[in-house]
Amino acid sequence: MQWLQNERVSTLTRRMMSERPPGPGWRAAMNVLEGLRRDPRVFVQEMTGRYGDVVHFRIGHQNLLIFIHPDDIEEILLTKAKSFHKDRVTGLLRVGLGDGLLTSEGAHWKRQRRMVSPSMRKRQIASYAQAMVARAEAFAQTLGDDQQRDIHHDMMILTLEIVTDTLFGADIGADAHQVGQSLEIMLESFLHYTRTWRRLLPPWEVLLNHPVLGMGRGLEARDALDKVIYRLIDERRAQPDAGRQDLVSLLLAVRDEDGSQMSNLQLRDESLTMFMAGHETTALALSYALWLLAEHPEAMARLQQEIDEVLKGRSATFDDLKSLTWAHAVVRESMRLVPPAWAVGREAIEDVEIGGYLMPSKWQALIPIWNVHRDPRWFDKPQDFAPQRWLEPKAQELPRFAYFPFGGGPRTCIGNHFAIMEAVLVLVTLCQRATFAQAEGHSLELHPSVTLRPVGGVVMDVSRRA
Ligand code: HEM
Structure with a gap:
């Protein structure tokens, strides 16, 4: 590893700032498009295998750079984060999500992050543990013995219920389903537009706000969402209750340093984003x-042994989290091998030097978390599922951006503690009550959209534990 680092430093100093990173060149434009369409993870693998840690390519008039070295990624996401905005695809989500944390920039983002952060801190979200376990237990009750289920479909419903209960208050009830469905329709139709029309009609992003080119369904869904969210905000404003812990109530009460509060529009954008x-x-x-x-039945057996020893048959609580070390390692390792957000993107807003290369303003950076997480320079046998690696001292020596399922730097995921807590509590609650086996004839096929989605679900055989 030391040798690799020395080698890298000398490579960087040799590079001229005017030098363009290597890449497939404009003649390969069709191959690039085809490679990206087929599977961008494989495309990145091939490109970085051939050209190294930084690869340049073009799509039409757009210049893109792939970065897979943790030091370069640290520069983009952390030390030189001021030179970047989110990439264009994230920008398109704005039509649906407005100027929420995920999509906003500059002073507006900074103010919103300052105001939302306190409600996502560890101490605040500890109070959500009970609701997470209660929902997971209610779901586990519905599991029959020797049943085949699409676990992805189940988890989508379960996590929607949890986010609804914890962040919006259980009383939104039946509306949760409508919110979930409308969100799905809205995002699908915007992504469909991005994948098809936008490539052909680059300057026509303005069309996103009009019911043409298949956008009608998306805009209808957005209106339906707005109705529910604004009603919720109005109700909370009309009857403020200091005891309420849901996100809308917390955000309604919060004041910025200058004493200002969030408008209804900002509350709507942040709620939908969350x-x-x-x-x-x-x-x-x-x-x-x-x-x-x-x-990996041996990893499942070890998890169930830990669950039985720690919980002794009772429900999991927030205090149990510190004892559930194997469960944490399983969650970490799963997100290494299959990171739900498979990549993040950035656009340079000024000329900036990254990894010894000049990255001109408006160029896009593609940071493929999936590929970095499987780099043999950082992980032994990177294709293996080995939760054990997170319990070994070597895990402390990893470069900072060799493992980053939640991104990093100022735009790091604001929900990371919430997500880890939820994943561990739900996982132990389910595996306490049931065992999951792969269903015959079903494999896992992944489609890298904004997130890494399973094609045809995640179908498993479930059997109840005694
Ligand atoms: C396993 C679950 C999750 C994963 C893998 C994940 C991943 C990510 C990643 C990679 C980013 C950074 C995107 C970028 O830099 O471009 C991000 C940002 C964000 N995430 Fe998460 N996330 C998860 C769960 C959550 C949860 C539970 C919430 C809220 C309750 C949440 C809310 C957000 C928000 C608001 C941002 C934007 C933050 C900002 O730019 O200030 N995420 N997430």
Whole structure:
């Protein structure tokens, strides 16, 4: 590793700032498009295998750089974060999510992050543990013996219920389903537009706000969502209750340093953002953890032994989290092998030097978390599912951005503690009551959209534990 680092430093000093990173060149434009369409993870693998840690390529008029070295990623996400904005695809989510944390920039983002952060700190979210376990237990009750289920579908419902109860208050009830469905329709139709029309009509992003090119369903879904969210905000404003711990109530009460409060529009944007960012990713993390455990019965057996020893048959609580070390290692390792957010992107807003290369303003950076997590320079046998690696001292020596399922730097996931707590509590509650095995004839096929989604679900055989 030391040798690799020395080698790298000398490579960087040799590079001229004017030098363009290597890459496939414009003649390979069709191959690039085809490679990205087929599977961007494989495309990145091939490109970095051929050209190294930084690869340049073009799509039409757009210049893109792939970065897979943790030091370069640290520069982009952390030390030189001021030179970047989110990438264009994230920018498109704005049509649905407005200027929430995920999509906003600059002073607006900074103010919102300052105001939302206190409600996502560890101490605040500890009070959500009970609701998470209660929902997981209610779901576990529905599991029959020797049953085949699409666990991804189940986890999407379960995490939506949890985000609803904890962040919005249980009384939103039946509306939760509508919110979940409308979110799905809205995002799907915007992504469909991105994948098809936008590539052909680059300057026509303005069309996103009009019911053309298949956008009608998406905009209808957005209106339905707004109705529910604004009603919720109005109700909370009309009857403020200092005892309420849900996100909308907390955000309604919070004041910025200058004493100002969030407007209804800001509350709407942040609520929808949390709804979207807060349930699908965690549902994926749980589905993949269960799938990998089913594939590795010895890891499942060790988990169930830990659960039985720590919980002794009772329900999990927040205080148990510190004793559930194997469960944490399983969640970490699942998110290494199958990170729910498979990549993050950035756009340079000024000329900036990254990894010894000049990255001009407006160029896009693709940071493929999936590929970095499987780099043999940082992980022994990187394709293996080995939760044990997180319990060994070597795990402390990893470069900072060799493992980053939640991103990093100032734009790091604000829900990371919430997500880990939820994933561990739900996982132990389910594996306390049931065992999951891969269903015959079903494999796991992944489709890298904004998140890494399973094609055809995650189908497993479930049997109840005594
Ligand atoms: C396993 C679950 C999760 C994963 C893998 C995940 C992943 C990520 C990643 C990679 C980013 C950074 C994106 C970037 O830098 O471009 C991010 C940002 C964000 N996440 Fe998560 N997330 C998860 C759960 C959650 C939860 C539970 C919430 C809320 C309750 C949440 C809310 C957010 C928000 C609001 C941002 C934007 C933060 C900002 O830019 O200030 N996420 N997430």
